[in-house]
Amino acid sequence: MIWKILKSEFKQWQLIGVITVMLLGFSIILLSARFYSDIRPMFKGSDLWQHEHIIISKKISQQNTASQFLGKGEKPSFSKEEIEALEAKPFIKSLAVFTSSSFQASAHTDGNLLGGFYTELFFESVPSKYIDLKGENWAWTSESDFIPIILPKSYLNLYNFGFATSQNLPQITEKAASSIPFRIQIRGNRKIKNYEARIVGFSDRLNTILVPQEFLDYANPKYGTKVVPVSRIVLLTPDPSDPELLDYIETKQYDYNKEQLNNGKARMLLNTATAIVIITGLIISALALWLFILSSQLLLQRNRHKIEKLKALGFSTTQIVKPFVRISIFVSAAVFLLSLIPYFIVTAAYRKALQTLLPDATVNHILILLIGFIFIATLSAFNLLIIRKKLSRI
Amino acid sequence: MQIRLKQIIPFPLQDMNHENSAIWERDFSFESRKSYGISAPSGTGKTSLISILYGLRKDFHGSFLIDETASEFMSTSDWIIIRRTKISLCPQGLWLFDDLSALENIQLKNALTLQKSEDEIQNMLQKAGMAAHQHKKAGILSYGQKQRIAIIRALSQPFKFILLDEAFSHLDEENKLKMWELIQTEAKQQSAGIILTSLGGETLHSDISISL
Numbered sequence: 001m002i003w004k005i006l007k008s009e010f011k012q013w014q015l016i017g018v019i020t021v022m023l024l025g026f027s028i029i030l031l032s033a034r035f036y037s038d039i040r041p042m043f044k045g046s047d048l049w050q051h052e053h054i055i056i057s058k059k060i061s062q063q064n065t066a067s068q069f070l071g072k073g074e075k076p077s078f079s080k081e082e083i084e085a086l087e088a089k090p091f092i093k094s095l096a097v098f099t100s101s102s103f104q105a106s107a108h109t110d111g112n113l114l115g116g117f118y119t120e121l122f123f124e125s126v127p128s129k130y131i132d133l134k135g136e137n138w139a140w141t142s143e144s145d146f147i148p149i150i151l152p153k154s155y156l157n158l159y160n161f162g163f164a165t166s167q168n169l170p171q172i173t174e175k176a177a178s179s180i181p182f183r184i185q186i187r188g189n190r191k192i193k194n195y196e197a198r199i200v201g202f203s204d205r206l207n208t209i210l211v212p213q214e215f216l217d218y219a220n221p222k223y224g225t226k227v228v229p230v231s232r233i234v235l236l237t238p239d240p241s242d243p244e245l246l247d248y249i250e251t252k253q254y255d256y257n258k259e260q261l262n263n264g265k266a267r268m269l270l271n272t273a274t275a276i277v278i279i280t281g282l283i284i285s286a287l288a289l290w291l292f293i294l295s296s297q298l299l300l301q302r303n304r305h306k307i308e309k310l311k312a313l314g315f316s317t318t319q320i321v322k323p324f325v326r327i328s329i330f331v332s333a334a335v336f337l338l339s340l341i342p343y344f345i346v347t348a349a350y351r352k353a354l355q356t357l358l359p360d361a362t363v364n365h366i367l368i369l370l371i372g373f374i375f376i377a378t379l380s381a382f383n384l385l386i387i388r389k390k391l392s393r394i
Numbered sequence: 395m396q397i398r399l400k401q402i403i404p405f406p407l408q409d410m411n412h413e414n415s416a417i418w419e420r421d422f423s424f425e426s427r428k429s430y431g432i433s434a435p436s437g438t439g440k441t442s443l444i445s446i447l448y449g450l451r452k453d454f455h456g457s458f459l460i461d462e463t464a465s466e467f468m469s470t471s472d473w474i475i476i477r478r479t480k481i482s483l484c485p486q487g488l489w490l491f492d493d494l495s496a497l498e499n500i501q502l503k504n505a506l507t508l509q510k511s512e513d514e515i516q517n518m519l520q521k522a523g524m525a526a527h528q529h530k531k532a533g534i535l536s537y538g539q540k541q542r543i544a545i546i547r548a549l550s551q552p553f554k555f556i557l558l559d560e561a562f563s564h565l566d567e568e569n570k571l572k573m574w575e576l577i578q579t580e581a582k583q584q585s586a587g588i589i590l591t592s593l594g595g596e597t598l599h600s601d602i603s604i605s606l
Contacts, residue, residue: 001502005491309489312450314477314506314551392470 002310003323009302014295015327019334022288027339028281030372031346036274037368038354052240052268053130053205056254057232077229082252091237091245098124098208098232099216102224103188107197109180117182123149125213126206130234137200140212146196147184150210151177153202174202188223206234207257241265289379292331296324296387307394317392324387332380336373395461395480395554395587397424397447402456404442416604417443419456426554429581429588431600438606440591441486444559447589448483449473478506482553484561488544492533496524496543499532504550518546521576523569538564545573549580556581558590562598574598 058076068075078097086095101123108118128138137148160171177199184195203210237245249256300307310320399422403412412418417432418439424430434440445451447458449468458465460476468476477483490499497515504510510518519525522542527535532543541564548556556577562570581588590600 001494001498001505004498005493005502008493306491309491311474312448312477312483312485312489313503314474316471316474 002315002320003326005306005310006299006303006323010299014298015331018288018292018295019331019338021284021291022331022335023338025281025284025286025288026335026372026376027342028277029285029375030339030343030368032274032278032281033368033371034343034347035350036278037364038351039270039274052237053132054235054237054240054245054256055206055232056235056249056256059253059255075229075231077231078233083230083233086233086235089245089248091239091242091248093236093238095233095235096126096130097230098126098234099213099220100124100228100231101186101211101216102220102226102228103186105184105186107182107184109182121209123211123216124208124232125211125216126234127213130206130236131210132203132205137198138212140214140218142218146198147211147215148200149197150201150203150206151199152207152209153204154207156202177202186219186223188225191223193223208232239268241268285379289383292379293383293386296327296383297390299324300387300390304394307391311394317388321384321388321391324391325384328380328384332376336376339372340369395426396459397555398459399423400457400459402446402454402458404439404446404451404454406453407439407442408455415606417606424555424587424589426587427585428602429578429600430590430602430604431598432589432591432604432606433594434591434606435594440606441559443606444483444485444557444589444591447555447557448481449476479552480554482548482551482556484541484544484548484556484558486559486561488540490532490540490544490547492531494532495529496532496535496539497528499543500547500550503547507551509552510550515546515550518549518576522546522573536564538566538569541565542569542573545577549577553584553586555587555589558588560591560593562592570598 058078060076064076083095083097086092104120105123106118106120131138131150137146140147156172156174156177163169164171178201179198181196181198184197186193186195239245307320311317399417399420401419401421402417403419407418416422432440432443442451442454446454446465449465460468460480463472491502494502497519500515500519504515516525519528522545524539524542524546527539532540535543541561545558545561548558558577562573565573577588580586588600590598592598
């Protein structure tokens with residue numbers, strides 16, 4: 001009956017307007033949340049907003065190679081001055097040099113495992129904050145007998161898709177490779193030491209055989225025979241597409257992985273685009289909420305005298321607010337249900353493309369829809385709270 | 395039930411002379427089971443008094459007690475309960491909803507307490523001569539018809555006092571008597587008091603006549 005009294009001031013086109021605008025904003029938010037959760041796995045193990053890593057080295061020229069064969073000439077390396085100059089640049093947030101092992105090292109498997117595999121090898125290390133996949137094993141103290149190792153993912157790919165296929169050998173998964181124990185022997189300064197070792201991860205970013213920095217800091221002075229010059233540097237930059245950075249690298253004739261840099265640029269672009277879309281959605285939603293509140297207030301103001309009468313007749317605020325609760329629930333439910341249409345249509349459309357990029361991606365509609373539901377319920381409750389407050393003041 | 399006034403004077407009236415008033419700036423008690431007729435020319439505060447007693451106006455000096463509760467300690471929710479169960483009002487402005495039918499206007503109020511059955515409401519409409527008009531929108535009724543509906547609505551709740559603010563101003567003598575009888579019967583049944591204001595020259599008999 002209260003609704004019958006208030007309804008003459010109620011304008012249908014206003015309701016349709018509110019629903020349309022809210023639907024627009026809410027759909028954008030829902031879709032960008034979907035999109036965000038879909039593309040996240042592409043940057044697995046990394047923060048979407050992290051700084052980009054770039055690894056630079058000196059270019060090796062032919063002349064250079066020739067002179068090294070003849071036993072003369074220096075290997076190209078970074079001087080202390082060069083490193084300091086890089087560090088001072090505004091487009092570089094921080095940098096770290098690669099430490100190389102200066103001792104001899106070999107790895108072999110026990111007994112019959114993999115047919116008694118044996119290889120000479122080298123190690124490099126960077127401070128752990130530059131490593132993208134640190135497990136809990138990535139720690140080393142001088143008491144440890146165990147060395148965790150990270151290999152480049154390209155090594156495994158090279159083996160699985162090149163060597164194993166052509167030589168009729170079994171292909172190995174990352175997990176299987178990580179479970180193989182082997183021994184490391186290091187030699188130098190007329191000393192020998194044996195360690196247990198295992199592969200703890202495969203890195204996309206760092207193209208070297210990595211061990212913890214602490215291990216090389218300990219072993220190099222003990223077993224090492226010379227100081228190895230710095231040949232590679234990892235840079236942390238907030239913007240990998242900064243032309244100043246690229247210019248600087250070009251003029252200094254440093255070598256870097258262009259592919260990786262392009263990836264970084266693509267990620268930056270994607271991040272920015274996603275952020276813009278989400279912000280747009282939020283702005284539209286905020287405007288829609290404002291419109292919703294405003295039209296509720298309008299309805300309240302137009303009915304002010306009637307509400308005064310109702311209160312004087314003994315109706316409580318709770319009773320009078322009921323029709324407003326009903327409108328609010330109706331609007332929220334309409335917006336939520338209608339937004340499912342664009343949500344599923346658009347998701348279905350782009351997921352086909354995504355499927356080829358991420359074949360094992362799972363879709364969690366429930367979570368997204370639950371978040372959406374909570375979002376819209378909160379807006380609705382917020383509006384009702386304002387209405388109630390206004391009503392109790394009449 | 396008792397309503398005790400203690401030195402009440404509305405702000406707009408405080409500079410006027412109230413020597414002859416029985417209410418303003420006096421101690422006065424309204425008792426249930428009695429009827430009070432307040433007749434005075436307009437502008438002397440009849441509606442102000444009704445509004446104060448119904449909790450609609452707070453702009454006055456002094457205080458009043460409903461049973462033992464003082465007006466200054468009554469909250470909005472206390473007033474909602476009082477308006478539903480203790481004090482009924484037929485306001486001068488009637489406060490009918492034009493979009494609802496005459497019957498719906500009564501039902502709206504009755505729904506709060508379910509004091510009257512459908513039959514009892516029909517019975518009252520019959521006695522007031524409004525049965526034929528009950529389904530008409532309140533907005534198209536004449537003022538006298540509206541007054542009768544507003545009175546029936548005021549009777550459709552439990553009360554210990556009923557306040558009637560110039561409720562008969564547009565009724566002819568015959569209808570006035572009919573409605574007065576209806577009110578008195580209901581008040582008797584509920585052991586309630588009646589407070590009636592009029593412009594003076596009132597022909598209805600009330601137990602106690604008061605001048606403002």
